[in-house]
Amino acid sequence: MPGIVSLLPSATEWVFALGLDADLRGVTFECDEPAGAADGRAVVVHGLPTTDADGRPLPPAAVDSLVRARVAAGEPLYTLDTAALAEIAPDVVLTQDLCAVCALPADAAREACELVGNPARLVTLDPHTLAEVLDGATAVGAACGVAGSGTELRARLQARLDAVAGGVRGLLRPRVLVLEWTDPPFVAGHWVPELVTAAGGEPLLAAPGSRSTTTTWDEVRRVASGADAVLVAPCGYGLDDAARQAEDVLDRLPPTPAVWAVDAGAVVTRPGPRVVDGVEALAAAWHGTAAERADLVRRVRQRA
Numbered sequence: 001m002p003g004i005v006s007l008l009p010s011a012t013e014w015v016f017a018l019g020l021d022a023d024l025r026g027v028t029f030e031c032d033e034p035a036g037a038a039d040g041r042a043v044v045v046h047g048l049p050t051t052d053a054d055g056r057p058l059p060p061a062a063v064d065s066l067v068r069a070r071v072a073a074g075e076p077l078y079t080l081d082t083a084a085l086a087e088i089a090p091d092v093v094l095t096q097d098l099c100a101v102c103a104l105p106a107d108a109a110r111e112a113c114e115l116v117g118n119p120a121r122l123v124t125l126d127p128h129t130l131a132e133v134l135d136g137a138t139a140v141g142a143a144c145g146v147a148g149s150g151t152e153l154r155a156r157l158q159a160r161l162d163a164v165a166g167g168v169r170g171l172l173r174p175r176v177l178v179l180e181w182t183d184p185p186f187v188a189g190h191w192v193p194e195l196v197t198a199a200g201g202e203p204l205l206a207a208p209g210s211r212s213t214t215t216t217w218d219e220v221r222r223v224a225s226g227a228d229a230v231l232v233a234p235c236g237y238g239l240d241d242a243a244r245q246a247e248d249v250l251d252r253l254p255p256t257p258a259v260w261a262v263d264a265g266a267v268v269t270r271p272g273p274r275v276v277d278g279v280e281a282l283a284a285a286w287h288g289t290a291a292e293r294a295d296l297v298r299r300v301r302q303r304a
Helices: 009-017 060-072 082-088 106-115 130-143 147-168 192-198 217-224 239-248 275-287
Strands: 004-006 024-028 042-047 078-080 092-095 121-124 175-182 185-187 202-204 229-232 258-262 297-301
Touching: 004 009, 009 024, 009 092, 009 130, 024 082, 042 082, 060 175, 092 130, 121 130, 130 147, 130 192, 147 192, 147 275, 175 192, 175 217, 185 217, 192 202, 192 275, 229 239, 239 258, 239 297, 258 275, 275 297
Parallel strands: 004 024, 004 092, 024 042, 092 121, 175 202, 175 229, 229 258
Antiparallel strands: 042 078, 175 185, 258 297
């Protein structure tokens, strides 16, 4: 099997899901799933500190300000440890070009491999749709010499989505506005609107397949006034922090829609195998079609 370096957390999840973890040599500072994923492995990507002195996540406005300041100054958001990469000399490097704010860009990885003289195979995972997220299984499997396992894993994940689709078929679909960030407000793009649809909802103010975009609170209130639910899914945050952020913006939202929080950093904005868990959890929350997943989704306010 090849030596693998993963430069993004979702790729690390695909590696583990395919049973290739014994070949994983390097990870990023954000690779936290499965628990202990970074144990005994070189951390080759470091990024901005997004926690305070007590280890608590910074609020969205502080993170946004930090990112904007670094970009304006022409400073990188992520750094690659080229010495560690050279020592590993991986056969396969898994990277992305989807979002320069979310992970190290592929160009930086390519340049680093050239700099250290390592002819690694660079695999870029850039999903824009839900189907393309699942294609991560086949892309990683093929690159790492286990194409059959990748195909089988993708089929299993698709079967779970098909089961959810069968469970919500014919049910009334709640109209859902997804906030991927709260300060400033961002509305959902890429595969996230499809997650809402797959879970039996109707996404509002969303751009399936396109980038997430900023909006205004006036526009959020206008659209939310006709929504059944607002889903607060802040990129990179866990459930407790998402719930706190949802509570913080309750007074900015109309009183009529229900407000939900989701562990977006695990099952919504990270394009790995657990997006299927997210679909199942949302379908259970909105329709009761499966066992509740209180570890992933929480209702912050009932619908009026």
